[in-house]
Amino acid sequence: MSKSNKLHQRALATAMAVALTAGFAGSAAAAGxxxxxxxxxxxxxxxxxxxxxxxxxxxxxxxxxxxxxxxxxxxxxxxxxxxxxxxxxxxxxxxxxxxxxxxxxxxxxxxxxxxxxxxxxxDLIMKPLMTPNDPHYGTYLWGMQSGTPGIRADQAWNTTSGAGVVVAVLDTGYTDHSDLVGNILPGYDFISQSRTAGDGNGRDSDAHDNGDYYRNEDSSWHGTHTAGTVAAVGNNNKGVIGVAYGAKVVPVRVLGRGGGYTSDIADGIIWASGGSVAGVPANANPAEVINMSLGGASTCSSTYQAAIDGAVSRGTTVVVAAGNSNADVSGFTPASCNNVIAVAATNNSGTRASYSNYGSKIDVAAPGGDSPDCTTLIVSTGNDGLSAPGAENYLCMAGTSMAAPHVAGTVALMQAARGTKAPLTPAQVESILKSSLRAFPGSNDKPIGNGIIDANAAVAAAAAF
Structure with a gap:
């Protein structure tokens, strides 16, 4: 769910207080x-x-x-x-x-x-501080920085890049963008209807986005954009950087011309999380995190809930965009389902974006951008084709679709920070995200949770958990 405007390609760690008690018995009064x-x-x-x-x-x-x-x-x-x-x-x-x-x-x-x-x-160990050399970072990627509206991913990068973690992006697929393709793993096209797929067939192993143009609307390249926010290749002196720039993305194509069916999306959720789907080869890279920047007006359906519950039971955290209708999220699916992390969007002032859904079912908020230009929107990988893929570029968009991948990328950073410890369960991930939020810098006209995600604080908490 996004609003887009094209931008063609142009060219430290904070301390977290921890209460400690001495583990040595009988300490005398300290002289030093x-x-x-x-x-x-x-x-x-x-x-x-x-x-x-x-x-x-x-x-x-x-x-x-x-x-x-x-x-x-x-x-x-x-x-x-x-x-x-x-x-x-x-x-x-x-x-x-x-x-x-x-x-x-x-x-x-x-x-x-x-x-x-x-x-x-x-005698502490010091490390190089991560300041990416990606050209668009300083001007456009305010959502990842440590200023008022950002998620402090720049500070979390001093600890982890998300390496070793897999994020499945259920969306329109992906295009071969040079700032993204290095982090793409084999995916799958779950669109079963040839007309919707627009590629001359139904389901197949090619998750490329060949365009979702429909009636009077140009192709959005939505999946390429959301995947770039999750895991665009970082520090490569090119374009943008993803929140978890060391993580890998499994693209799952579920949206085509006119959108996508619940039945296809549900199968995509199962497959992405390592479950079995009849007639589809097993996913060799089950995801620790699923990002779904999609939805529609409806309460959560039984089909969606069953698919989500299955993914969560396999240890996969499901992150969902809240929707862009400026309405209560309880009337939108899959954001209203149980066992998901429903994400509202904030603007570059750190308060609710004008279009973002709201309500008691919102779990966290993250940068989604808002008008008027690319300095206040979310910039990520894109394509300039009006229907079929053309040349790669960078697009600026706004929407809860842009907020959700900020959260999915943060979850990847959290899991990577665990090192050799057992991965966090989806419930633990949600709890840590909510307990480490940054307070909103101002009041919101509608409820969108208790704050903006803080990637650095979440990573520190995940590492110590």
Whole structure:
């Protein structure tokens, strides 16, 4: 669901407070200062090096003795030794194993209990800060930045790019855009009616968008645009960057000329999430996240609900655009279904976009853009063909269709940040997204949830969960 206007191609991590209690027993009153701020960084969850500043005149023997005494308070076997002296004063101390936040704080407090210690801090790992070189980023991609209306994806990129996560985009398919195709995995065309598909046949393994022009409307290239917001190739000195620019997209073509049938979309949901659809080869890349920037005026149907429940049972989070009718979302499907994350749209002031649906069934809000021009709309990958595909370009659009992929991309970042931990369940994803929202910068005339998604805070919470 979008409103479009063509734009032809032209050329740090914040800390999240965590309440900790010492994991070491019997700590004495600290004689030195303990700097625990670094322990709360979302970028680092384990610590094995520390910086200890001893008071002038403290012998090496006394320093090692204080370390030995501090390690004895650990509940698990631990030793520590001096590595070297710093030019600014202080000693680098190496622990024999990595400590979590609680253990690290307890160890630091045990060291600081020695009256010869001035201060103790973690020897933190620094990383390059991600500022993408994609030309349209600074001017147009306000929705991904850290300003008032943005989702702070730029800060989340200091932790993860979404690599290793698959997002299925159920839409009009995709075009071979050079700023997107590198992140495209094999998809499927689920449009069963040849007339709607417009490609001379029914279902097949080619998910390319050959145009959804209908009556007096030009082709929208909607699927290429939404997929680009999710995972356009990033930092390649070209065009735009996706929220999860390291993730992969499985394009599932369910919308063609005049739209798409519920029956085809339901099969697409099942297949995308790793379920079985008769006559269709298994999806080799089941999605952790499904983005559906589509819908219509109706309450949630039994068919939609069954398909969504099936996807969720397989561990797939389903993200749905709320709709662009400036009406209560309860009258629109699939956004009104249970077990989805229904996304309303905000403008570049951070408040409800004029067209966005609203109501108690909205879960979160995200940038969808609004008039008057491309600096206030959402820019992503596109095509200049009026009917069939032409040359690649970049399009600016507005709609809850543009808001939803900001959320789907954020979910991909969250799952990637889990590392070797088990993936978050859809219910956990929704809970974290809602508990980490940015407050709206102003009041909304209609209810659209409690805030704008905060990708950085959500990623930090997902990593620590």
């Amino acid at each position: 200062r303990v700097d625990t701020a670094g322990l709360h960084s979302p970028d680092q969850t384990s610590f094995d090096r520390f910086i200890v500043k001893y008071r002038n005149g403290t012998s090496v023997t006394a320093q090692q003795g204080s370390l030995t005494k501090a390690t004895k308070a650990s509940a698990q076997a631990l030793s520590a030794s001096r590595v070297r002296s710093l030019a600014v004063g202080g000693e680098v101390v190496q622990a024999s194993r990595a400590l979590d936040r609680v253990e690290a704080e307890g160890f630091m407090r045990q060291i600081a209990a020695d009256p010869n210690v001035e201060y103790v801090e973690a």
